[in-house]
Amino acid sequence: MLKNQNSISAKYAWTSGLIFVLLLLAVKANFGMxxxxxxxxxxxxxxxMSAFESSLMTIISHIAEPSLAIVYAVVIAGVLWFMQLRVDAIWAIVTLGGGDVLAYIVKKLAARPRPHWNQVIPETGYSFPSGHTFGTVIIIFFLLWFFVSQLRHSGVQKLCEVILIVWVVLVMYSRVYLGAHYPSDVFGAFFLAVAWLAIARWLYKKLYDFVAQFVEKDIGGKHSQH
Incomplete structure (x- = not known):
């Protein structure tokens, strides 16, 4: 399925990577501006801030927990495996897992303390980049590529795309609203996720046939050409 879809364009991939690196350098240098x-x-x-909005943002933040992103990825991979898209299933798990490792390394490298005021939910650990945002962007792209793109009705497809984009925005907003992250943390996570997905898609194309010969050889007598 993923093999026949357009990837993130090189322009967007390089732009996202560059913006992320600039944000990382600015954070590391404690750039005043x-x-x-x-x-x-x-x-x-x-x-x-209001009690209702605080409750709503808290719920959104909980749904977007990085630990739950792993669960979502496993469910998506399970569905893909059931659909006999086994390379795609493995790619989804490895992409999220590898991305989480990358985001963790960046957090340690940046070593940015959390905002120290108006924390609705006290948070520990470093702040840059936002793990909630990173995981959410990865999962949203999975949904867009694997499922939304397969919808036959263009109107329904567009509606789903808008809903998923709004969800990403809400997650990013909630992390700032709750005092868990600086805005540059959530934007940094967004651009890191896009750049990482572009790399993961490149690796998918390069390694598809190699992986398929092991996991899809029993499908129709030879590995799938999805």
Missing amino acids: LLKVDTGIIAVVQGS
Whole structure:
């Protein structure tokens, strides 16, 4: 299935990677202008907090937990395996797992403390990049590539795309609203996820036939050509 779809364009991949690297360098250098922009955005986002909005953002944040992203990826991989798209299933698991390792390494490298004010839910660990945002972007792309793209009705397809995009925005917003991350943390995670997905798609194309000969050789007598 994934083999016959367009990947992330080289332009978007390189742009995302460059923006991420610039944000990482700015965070590591404690660039004053970045902190000023971050705190200004946080002040606007948290300017009119309410009990209802806090509860809603908390629920959204819980649904987007990085640990749950692993569960979502396993479910998606299970469905793909059942559909006899075994290379795609393995790719989904490896892509999220490898991405989580990459994001963890970046967190350790950046070593950015969390925002220290107005934390609705106290958070521990480093702040850059946002694990919630990173995992959500990965899962959303999985849904778009594997399922939404297969919908026959273009109107329904567009509606699903809008809903998924809105969900990503809500997750990013919730992490800033709850005081768990700076805005640059969530944007950094977004661009890191896009760049990583582009790399993962490139590896998928390069290694598809090699992996397929082991996991799809019993499908129709030879490995699948999806």
